[in-house]
Amino acid sequence: MTSLQHSNVGFVGPYGSANLGDYGILINDIYDLHCNHITVFSYNYNWPKVQLDAYCTEIQVDYCVVQVKENYFFDGAIYKYSEDAILNGCRNLDEVIRYVKAIDVLIISGGGWINSFWAYRTEKIAKIATIIYLAKSLNKPIRFMTQGLGPLGEFAEWYKSLFEGVNATVPVRDKQSLVVANRELKLSAKWCPDDLLIPNQRWDNFKSVLAPIETPYVLIEPFVPMENLKNNADMIGYFSRMFYEWYGCRLFYMPFDLVHFGNEQAQYCSSLSAYADYYDISSDLFPKFEDVLALINGADFVITGRYHGLVLALSCAIPVIHIVNDICGEYGANKAYSIVEWCFANGRGSLFCAGSLLDAFVKLETQYKTIRAE
Known part of the structure; x- marks a missing residue:
């Protein structure tokens, strides 16, 4: 236009x-x-x-x-x-x-x-x-x-x-x-x-002022209902400890919204382990675009259930696991499929799909060492 x-x-x-x-x-x-x-x-x-x-x-x-x-x-x-x-x-x-x-x-x-x-x-x-x-x-x-x-x-x-x-x-x-x-x-x-x-x-023109994360980390956007997270709290904490003990890698939770599957989920997940942190947007009221890009670019891997988490990870050519959930149904699946197809055709990034956050952790376990080696 x-x-x-x-x-x-x-x-x-x-x-x-x-x-x-x-x-x-x-x-x-x-x-x-x-x-x-x-x-x-x-x-x-x-x-x-x-x-x-x-x-x-x-x-x-x-x-x-x-x-x-x-x-x-x-x-x-x-x-x-x-x-x-x-x-x-x-x-x-x-x-x-x-x-x-x-x-x-x-x-x-x-x-x-x-x-x-x-x-x-x-x-x-x-x-x-x-x-x-x-x-x-x-x-x-x-x-x-x-x-x-x-x-x-x-x-x-x-x-x-x-x-x-x-x-x-x-x-x-x-x-x-x-x-x-x-x-x-x-x-x-x-x-x-x-x-x-x-x-x-x-x-x-907008530069992130977030302090650099010194250790390797996996960035997770928690587009998951709180009830689901609470029902799986032990496993979420277990995976966080496991990745740190095996790879020296922390989990960093990044909300894309303040209230709708957002800051509360990120804070809760990070509280389940001493080896997890989160990007707190409660004072800014929204996730700053430059901060999100900086966090994605610094990550070894991204896990996300949101379409634009997938888009930005692929845009930055960071390996990503996309959680294909049923929150948005056919609408969510259609748009995710198209962006994945385009990125594969244009050689952008590595993509894996999962059916839930726990499934994403399992896939991360099988792929992380290979991705790090590359």
Whole structure:
């Protein structure tokens, strides 16, 4: 996409948490488009303002938080709400309209929210849809950054209606998304790698101030429910001790989010052994991109259940074990498969797959010595 440095560029997507993948995509898109003035439509007062304040200090940033009427979206299925009903549910509609009128183009980013998995987050989807409906009605150009699409399931017709009339090609990051775009959404599409597979060079302006880790370490992103971790606490502690005794290697836990399978999990896992540590994001409130890259680049191995943990490990050419869990179902499997296929075709990194954290530890045991020798 061409530079938009002289435009007021609107961005809409799932911007409402500390998640590294979500805010990383947004800021990377802002950098890629050479934006000087942006308007971010969010569904949360704090996010992504905290991250944009850190990484976009030279850019004029306007914020518009879409608010909905209390208890309005009581039904868990977004397809039960028409365009008029969704707009009627916006509590600050006049304010939102003013912000949409002021933009020159709307960018739909965010990675992977166009699916049945996300569609049950009714209020959040309604807030995103409000901006898209208004941009269409005001004849604002609409463009997509790289998306993961589907599965849509029972929400296919609703999503098709949402994007009806949008004259833009959708860059998609997996082959299944090509099918979803063409057959279900009736949109033209082309395959592109994930936005963070080749991070914009402007990220290099931010240097990690974390103290170097002196001993070899395996970096683990714990995208695992707490109940699962507690049920396997003894084995997690055992593997930590074993790797240190056998290889002099510590386990270092790195959260990608503050609360959603994030800092609590990392802190808990590190507490199970004297040979484990974790990256505490409780004071910064989000994982800093430069810190995450520094930790990945310094690791002997990465274990992750998150898609963008996989993407960044492969981007840094660090051996990685990807936990293919059932938290995100088919949606998660599709996007992971595509990035793996691309990296193998382009000779990037070494990849192994596991079905759980304990399974990942077993695979790590069999592969670690070989990887270290290389």
